[in-house]
Amino acid sequence: MNPSTAFGLSFTDELVRCGLLEVVLAPGSRSTPLAMAFLDAERRREVRLHVRIDERSASFTALGLAKASRRPVAVLCTSGTAAANFHPAVIEADESGIPLLVLTADRPPEMRGTGANQVIDQAKLYGTAVRWFCEAGVPEARPGMVGYWRSLACQAWAHASGRAGALAGPVHLNLAFREPLVPGDAGEPDWPEPLDGRPDRRPWTSFGWPGPSPDELEVPWTERGVVVCGDGDYDEAALVELAERAGWPVLAEPSSGARRGPNALSAYQYLLATPEFMTAHQPDLIVSSGRPGLSRPQSALLGTPGSLGVLGSGPARRHVVIAQGPGRWADPQRAATDVASAIRLTAVPGPAKDSRGWLGDSRSWLGDWRRADGAARSAADAVLDDGDALTEPRLARDIANHVPAGALLWTGSSLPVRDIDFHLSPRDDLRILASRGASGIDGTTSTAIGAALAHRGPAFAVIGDLTFLHDAPGLALGPNEPRPDLCLIVINNDGGGIFSTLEPAAFPGSFERIFGTPHGAELKHLAAAFGLPYQRLEQPDDLSKVLQGTGLRIVEARTDRAAGAALRARLREAVAQAIRSVLLRARPNAGHISLQADPYGRPRPAVESGPAAGARGSAGRPRDHVPGVVVSCPAQRIRAGAQLEHEELLAAHGHRPDLGRGAVGLVHDDPGRRGRRVPGRHRQAVPGHGQGARVQGARVPV
């Protein structure tokens, strides 16, 4: 056996022992030893293989697979610019903490810097965007190599999955091969040592669980708290529970998974954008998690009160940021007072006196938010339903309402994710994902395809036309490739609609050419080029009809950018008016809630008085003998996944004939949910444990 082939076999076998289930590759010659080994592994039903022509699409497909499955996915390419095309997906994986094993084949050192064909400097090609880079030695036929290769595979797996101690993310192995790259004939000399790994298919190296004994930050309860959930894969259930126990509203971005339960608001972005409401409802405590970043009012809420026009109770306000993982947290406003891996809320008031619960009391802090949210939702719906025009916000709302239970909904960057954020009613039967790490419009079709391939059940993606065109090669799936059940809904406003909502729109002379960027592309021809079913949505009422079907398919809805911008302005005005009416009805003495401006025209915090001024709940409510709540560190659920025994994974590894010849599918037991609780790891609240008790949900991927 030759060294390249021996490497391919041992390295692949070791990755499978670690838990590898999905591999994406783009064709090339230098990567042959691994490509052939991965194909063999697929034939043994150990992994599922996906082949893509374009490395950029390949890497984004891997990103989507890894994001939806919460497991490391390998992506392989040949040497040269092929490797550079992985870079955008590697950046998104870094920013979002998605585990990718990036395997770039390379020429051996003696060929580098010589002008040899297809040789570039691939060392540390992705800079600081990877958790770990390794330039592997060229495979050689000498004893000791097998241990090296197998240990290398385990090390890469540990760094990617987060089991080496840092946040999960991409790792880069640059793998140089000398010819021969293909298996030789029977005449080749025997390999100088056994190629086998450890007995019982154990990995060469097992990594200990690095944590998780989160440092709990003790935070005393206060009535005026809010929970802000940004994009990310964390233990959103614990945050939702925290908010419910504390009586706080949940302001959850769609891809946080936390827009569910009675405290989740549907139209919170409108509330944040209404100064009169925010003046009267500045929180004393914010608990934020994930990576919030969808609107300026949301940024203002998370900013330091008193600075830059941000309302609130000044530097006294407490803002606890739950870290995304070791060394990573989101605080772009630099306003956090605490960064913690877990918090323990103490002195939470007692349980409800009546069936509605004191927290649901219409005069409570939470009641205020809920009432305003309800009014905002109704006002927005009335505007959206006025007329038969296809508009971006209406489509976003209707799609989110219409997709079936258990579905995955991918939300593209730009307006789709924002329109859904403004108009999504709480649902707990939907998994919503987005690439918000670097918020690119690149690779979206491929990422959605990858996520759909990892999701059992139907998948839908809402994306803009530029986003769709950007990743047209992502539609190219070969005849033998596993195919997703994904409906790609393209909202075609012939350009970048988001720019019509930003400052450049005020410069009509330059706007259309350099921001609007119309293209006039006929998307149905693009669909036809790839042999994909295509439908055009002509009117809002036909939505459920066009969403039907299975397999990869395209639905186009044409909208008008200028009309969309005008509609958003109408929505803002009508909804703000509805929120103001609620404020007036709630407080007949609403003269207190008036906006004052400082000398620079920035709104000044108004001091509120009266029955809703924060006293309720904090005075006169029993506080003793009541459990507090611990929110566990945003779960490095990828780590939890990596802890599953490989046998368990293989047992879950079924055959799905619909995925193509010889393909292997994953069988999940809980579609549409982000995870399932493991009974042994779920500790319930324990009254009488000091002032606090724990609610800590360990979750594993499904």
Ligand SMILES: Cc1ncc(C[n+]2csc(CCOP(=O)(O)OP(=O)(O)O)c2C)c(N)n1
């Ligand atoms: C790779 C990349 N290039 C450029 C941008 C900047 N950008 C943000 S939104 C946008 C326009 C997107 O247009 P479209 O997909 O049609 O969505 P719409 O704005 O119309 O909703 C652009 C170019 C980006 N985020 N990512």
Ligand SMILES: [Mg+2]
């Ligand atoms: Mg567009």
